[in-house]
Amino acid sequence: MSKSKEILDEKKYNKLIVVLSVLIPVVVAVLFGVKIPNVEPLTFLPPIYASVNAITALVLVLAFIAIKNKKIILHKRLMTFAITLSVSFLIMYVAYHMTSDSTKFGGEGVAKYMYYFILLTHILLSIIVIPFVLITYVRAITNNIEKHKKIARITFPLWLYVAVTGVVVYIMISPYYA
Template sequence: MEVSALQEKRIKVWITILSIAVPAVVAILFGYKIPNATPLTFLPPIYAFTNGLTAVLLVFAVVAIKNGNKGLHQKLMTSCIALSIAFLVMYVAYHMTSDSTPFGGEGWVRTLYFAILISHIVLSIAIIPLVLITYSKTYLKDFEAHKRWAKYTFPIWLYVAVTGVVVYLMISPYYTH
């Protein structure tokens, strides 16, 4: 089935809307606390695990496509998107029910933590349109464009997933339950 220029334009519009709306909604919800909510303090290790699993599946997906297994690649990449959405839901739920945990490290460790955290946040925003564009190219059956976009999307997404785990491991000693 050929995808029309109108369908491609609609996809681009939705990618733009989602790329702006998701970070905006997360920022708004991040600042909102649900009154009298039970703090969901059990979530950080779960969403850190979700990030770690995403990183592993991203690597397996690349291995699958390099071995010519398009079906497995597609399933793994769809799983990575689902895991990323699950992470986002848990992350927002945690921050809507719990106070943010300040990082307690000092000196160069503190500098390192914030360098990793800031790059993680910035790239987690940038990865939204990259993933959507890359994924949409398969829907549009433009596999050459998919491959070109994936060369940039993969390392950034992998970095975001891995640094999500690193940030959790660095701040976890400072959680109070």
């Protein structure tokens, strides 16, 4: 594929990337404040979506190993699976918060500061990573491999951090679920 074709293919996705990068956090924030009345709280979801985060982290590491070993097809499949897992996490997370009250962290002292630091960085980076994931994916599917590699070096650690800290946040707050 020629360089100009790659750029054209990539450009057709840019508007969608911008729209999704803004729309996803806004919709999540809005839905986070919406409570569905007369619906059984989905209190069983937090350990499931925490497990999805753990699996996402594992899949990201496996995809990294696959590409380092030149297993491109396996890498593509694992990355597509990681995106699917992240989307399923988001759906479950929003569904839980639309049917259940937020759980307050009950720890004190250093644990409280650690929890809020991890939570805050997790939330901020989960928003920041959205365009990185989308751009990285588009560069792969448009066969712009050199640019894909460059941004993947940033996307991978950000996404891995978000996946791992999602599990850590769950572990730290799980004793306080009602």
